[in-house]
């Protein structure tokens with residue numbers, strides 16, 4: 001029986017109980033042990049990078065915000081920081097503090113959400129309900145400050161749109177006191193709780209050399225002992241004015257990631273307290289001119305902007321061509337950097353551990369979805385296009401399509417299909 | 426018999442949540458409705474993992490080309506009678522993703538929708554309110570249908586349906602009534 005090295009293939013997804021987003025895995029198993037894994041992540045591909053090219057810089061903020069509902073502030077901040085650099089705008093300190101504050105509130109909300117989902121994946125629903133209940137403290141604060149629970153839309157080019165009042169600062173401090181108590185509780189109980197230990201210890205291990213080789217970012221990297229954090233390495237917003245520690249661990253397993261994330265919540269509370277106490281007076285925007293006037297003259301240039309999103313380092317690349325719309329926006333999200341470590345750590349673990357190993361990197365599929373183009377292999381090398389061929393292929397494809405009013409449902413697997421490689425065409 | 430089915434359906438609708446390419450915003454809010462703060466489970470509403478157990482499909486997102494056939498398949502797998510809620514602006518119309526090359530224009534491009542809940546994202550309160558209204562509405566419809574079957578003359582004569590339905594005592598709807606409310610209203614009792 002054991003000769004068959006390839007084993008059985010088990011497809012999982014796209015609609016499946018464990019993650020809230022569509023993803024499809026093909027696991028190759030030998031008995032109960034996984035020997036190989038393949039992923040198809042493109043179910044959420046919407047074509048935002050293309051759509052943003054037809055929007056003005058201001059409209060683009062709100063479109064890019066909707067890449068992901070969990071780290072919306074990360075995307076807008078990365079984009080606005082990039083455009084500000086292009087325009088050479090100096091963001092006033094008060095605005096930088098407000099950005100930091102919202103960013104850290106968002107980090108707490110994202111990590112609490114993860115803690116809950118991780119609890120759910122290991123069958124520990126009590127933790128799920130606890131974590132999501134305590135998360136409401138942050139959601140309420142965000143709603144009070146910005147007016148919305150999920151898409152805060154507080155960034156604009158050159159500053160922020162809403163001010164923080166003194167009452168806000170007080171409610172924030174009160175909320176943080178409540179939350180800090182809960183986080184102390186989690187810090188004490190979660191890593192010592194028997195259920196969590198049994199499911200997480202030595203599961204999905206990513207050793208340091210593997211993390212470095214695959215360039216793991218965020219909490220995944222930090223839990224494997226790679227102390228990368230854009231907030232420390234290349235401070236933006238107000239991070240050079242506040243004190244905080246980069247939490248690391250060297251075990252590299254799921255328990256380490258849990259510990260790191262809970263530790264980061266504690267650090268975020270520390271940052272928020274400092275911001276709420278020390279926020280300087282001043283303007284909210286870099287310039288009193290209406291943004292349209294500024295943005296009519298974005299110089300021809302390109303910029304790479306980095307931001308430490310809750311899941312790790314987020315990179316936005318913006319190229320301006322002197323008009324009022326961007327010429328190219330490219331986004332490298334942290335989840336994309338962390339996927340290879342999942343494939344590696346899935347190999348050799350049990351089928352039953354799949355959900356928690358996958359959830360362990362806190363995947364955000366709506367950020368990550370890209371599309372690979374399947375070709376007939378006649379273009380250049382094997383399945384490879386150069387830019388002109390791609391353009392030609394695109395024009396042909398759209399011509400074919402224009403005959404059909406709406407693509408029919410069954411013929412859907414035409415030319416686009418999933419793949420982790422490749423770019424958004 | 427019809428009354429019993431209606432009663433059972435209206436008391437504990439099981440929902441299936443399906444992400445059709447949304448940004449996660451509406452999804453976390455939908456799941457949030459199940460959490461202790463909003464806790465729709467106290468009304469018997471439960472999140473189910475398989476379409477075969479679900480009564481209500483809560484679909485979010487503008488429907489990407491990749492998800493369209495899957496959405497259709499999930500819809501077909503649900504047993505009758507089934508209801509569909511499009512949660513969020515982009516599920517209703519395409520929202521910000523209108524005109525993206527890989528997106529349809531909302532759920533109703535693919536399957537019939539019974540209720541649209543706008544908002545970007547829809548708040549859990551809105552979602553709960555939507556489910557309750559949808560149930561009330563569908564309860565009324567089923568009632569009218571049965572009535573039309575039994576007593577065609579009433580409907581033909583144009584008597585308002587509400588008056589034609591005999592009032593029932595409140596006996597069977599006390600269980601859920603004592604929990605203190607936050608945000609959401611009590612589900613409107615549906616007359617059976």
Ligand code: SF4
Pocket residue numbers: 066069150447448449450451452485486487512513514515516520521544545546547
């Ligand atoms: S309606 Fe808004 S929050 Fe909801 S999925 Fe669409 S973009 Fe996201």
